[in-house]
Amino acid sequence: xxxxxxxxxxxxxxxxxxxxxxxxxxxxxxxxxxxxxxxxxxxxxxxxxxxxxxxxxxxxxxxxxxxxxxxxxxxxxxxxxxxxxxxxxxxxxxxxxxxxxxxxxxxxxxxxxxxxxxxxxxxxxxxxxxxxxxxxxxxxxxxxxxxxxxxxxxxxxxxxxxxxxxxxxxxxxxxxxxxxxxxxxxxxxxxxxxxxxxxxxxxxxxxxxxxxxxxxxxxxxxxxxxxxxxxxxxxxxxxxxxxxxxxxxxxxxxxxxxxxxxxxxxxxxxxxxxxxxxxxxxxxxxxxxxxxxxxxxxxxxxxxxxxxxxxxxxxxxxxxxxxxxxxxxxxxxxxxxxxxxx
Numbered sequence: 051x052x053x054x055x056x057x058x059x060x061x062x063x064x065x066x067x068x069x070x071x072x073x074x075x076x077x078x079x080x081x082x083x084x085x086x087x088x089x090x091x092x093x094x095x096x097x098x099x100x101x102x103x104x105x106x107x108x109x110x111x112x113x114x115x116x117x118x119x120x121x122x123x124x125x126x127x128x129x130x131x132x133x134x135x136x137x138x139x140x141x142x143x144x145x146x147x148x149x150x151x152x153x154x155x156x157x158x159x160x161x162x163x164x165x166x167x168x169x170x171x172x173x174x175x176x177x178x179x180x181x182x183x184x185x186x187x188x189x190x191x192x193x194x195x196x197x198x199x200x201x202x203x204x205x206x207x208x209x210x211x212x213x214x215x216x217x218x219x220x221x222x223x224x225x226x227x228x229x230x231x232x233x234x235x236x237x238x239x240x241x242x243x244x245x246x247x248x249x250x251x252x253x254x255x256x257x258x259x260x261x262x263x264x265x266x267x268x269x270x271x272x273x274x275x276x277x278x279x280x281x282x283x284x285x286x287x288x289x290x291x292x293x294x295x296x297x298x299x300x301x302x303x304x305x306x307x308x309x310x311x312x313x314x315x316x317x318x319x320x321x322x323x324x325x326x327x328x329x330x331x332x333x334x335x336x337x338x339x340x341x342x343x344x345x346x347x348x349x350x351x352x353x354x355x356x357x358x359x360x361x362x363x364x365x366x367x368x369x370x371x372x373x374x375x376x377x378x379x380x381x382x383x384x385x386x387x388x389x390x391x392x
Contacts, residue, residue: 051209052209052245052246052247053245053246054117054120054121054124054244054245055117055243055244055245055246056091056116056117056120056121057114057116058091060114060115060116061087061091061114061116061118062084062087062088062091064113064114066080066113067080067083067084067087068111068112068113069083069087069108069109069111069112069116069118070082070083070086070087070098070108070118071083072107072108072111073107073108073111074105074107074316074318075101075102075103075105075324075332075336076097076098076101076102078098086098087118090118090121090122090125091121093125093128095129098122099122099125099126099129099131100131102122102123102126102133103133103319103323103324103327103329103332104119104123104133104200104201104284104323104327105284105287105319105323106119106200106284106285106287106288107119107284107287108122109240109287109288110287110288110290110315111315117244119200119287120200120205120241120244120245123200123203123205124205124206126203127203127204127205127206131203132202132203133201133202133203133327134201134202134203134323134326134327134328135327135328138202138326139202139203139204142198142199142201142202142204143199143202143204143207145168145191145194145198159186159187159188159222159224160186161186161224161225161226162184162185162186162226162228162259163185163186163187163188163222163224163226163227163228164176164182164185164186164187164188164227164228164229164230164256164259165187165188165189165193165195165219165227165228165229165230165234166187166188166189166230167189167193167194167195167229167230167231167233167234168189168190168191168194169189169230169231169357170189171357171392172230172357173187173189175378175379175389178388179378179382179387179388180385180387181260181263181264181267181378181381181382181385181387182263182378185228188219188222188227192215192218193215193218193219194215195212195215195229195231195233195234195237195238196208196211196212196215196237197233197234197236197237197241197285198233201323201326208237208241209245209247212237212241212242212247213247216238216247216248216249216250219251220250220251224251225251225252226251226252226253226254227251227252227253227254228254228255228256228258228259229253229254229255229256230256231256231285231355231356231357232255232283232285232286232288232289232292232355232356233283233285233356234253235253235254235255235256235289235292236285236286236288236289238251238253239253239288239289240288240289241288255289255292255295256355256378257292257295257296257299257355257377258292258295260295260299260377260378260381261295261298261299261302264299264302264303264381264384264385265302267385268302270385270386271302271303271304271384271385272304272384272385272386273303273304273305273384274303274304274305274380274383274384275304275305276304276305276306276350276351277305277306277308277347277348277349277350277351278300278305278306278307278308278349278350278351278352278353278380279307279308279310279313279343279344279347279349279351279352279353279372280296280300280307280313280353281317281320281340281352281353281354281356281359281363282313282314282317283319283320283354283355283356283358283359284319284323285356286355290315293314296377299377299381302384303380303381303383303384304384305351305380308347308348308349309347310343310344310346310347311343312339312340312343313343318336318339318340319336319359320337320340320356320358320359320362320363321333321334321336321337321340321362321363322358322359322361322362322363324336325362337363337366340363341363341366341367341370341372344367344370344372345370345371345372349372350372350373351372351373351374351375351380352364352367352372352373352374352375353375353376353377353380354374354375354376354377354392355376355377357376357392360374360376360392364392374392376392379392
C-alpha cells in the first residue's frame, strides 16, 4: 500500500557510501559498501541483512536523504532474515493491536496533549509536576506508535497498523501532539514521510516542549553544575535535527555535556536490541565501550530520554559510579521540583 521513497541513482552515485562505511557494528570499506548497496537495491542477499543490529544509524549517516535503514529492514522481512529469535519476534507482534473502532475521549484530553505511547510509568510524573501541569495525556495500545517492529523484522506491520493509530489520534481533532519518546516522534515525521503516509496533526518533540517550559521558568532554575553524558537512543537517528535541543536544555539547567568518543553522530546504542538478538559478545562489548567512555571523561550523570535505554544501561552505569537519570527528572532537579518515575 505504501512504498518507500528511495532514489537508486542518487544512492549509487554517492561518493562515500557512509551509510555503511560508518557503521560501528560492521567492518565495511568503501568498495565493499558500494557492492553491498547494489545488492540491496536489486533485492539480492547481502551480509548486511544478516549482521545489521537495527541501530538506525545509517539513516543519519546518509547525506543524500535516502532511507538505507528502511530499505534494509524491508528486505530482512521479505527474505525471512530475522534480526531477533522467533519467540521474541512473536512476543513483539502480539503486543496489543490498535483498532479502528470508535474510542471515547481519552481522559477528557484537551490540548496541549502528550502521548506516552506504552509507558504508564510516566503518568504520575506528568500529573504531579508543575512543569507539566497543563498537559493532558493519551496512552495505551490505541496510540502505540508501532516503530519497534523495525527491530523485530516486521516493518510491514507498521504500515498495516499505523493508519489506525493515526485515525485514533485524529478522532480527538488535536492540531498538535507532543511525543515523549523519540521513537513516537520519528514515526510521525521520518517514517511517515519516507512512505508517503499522511499525518493530519503536527508532531511536537518532547524536548521542544521541555525547552520552552524551562525558558518560561528560567528564573526558578538553580544550575546543577554537573557533568553529564547523554545516551542517544537509536530512534533519535531518524530525526537528528532535534539533537541541538539536548544542548539547549543542558545549557538552561547548568550542566556540561562532556565531549566523549561515543556521542553525537558517533554514539553507540544502549545494547538492548543487540542483547535481544542474542549477540551477547557484541552486546557486552558495546556496553563496555559506552560505559568506559563515560567513566573516562568523569561524568556525574548518564541522561536518558528512552525508557528502554534506561532499563538496558542504567544498572551498568550505576555500578561504575554514574547516576542514571531521565531527561525530565534532571530538569525537575534544576527547578527544585519533585522527581518521579525512572
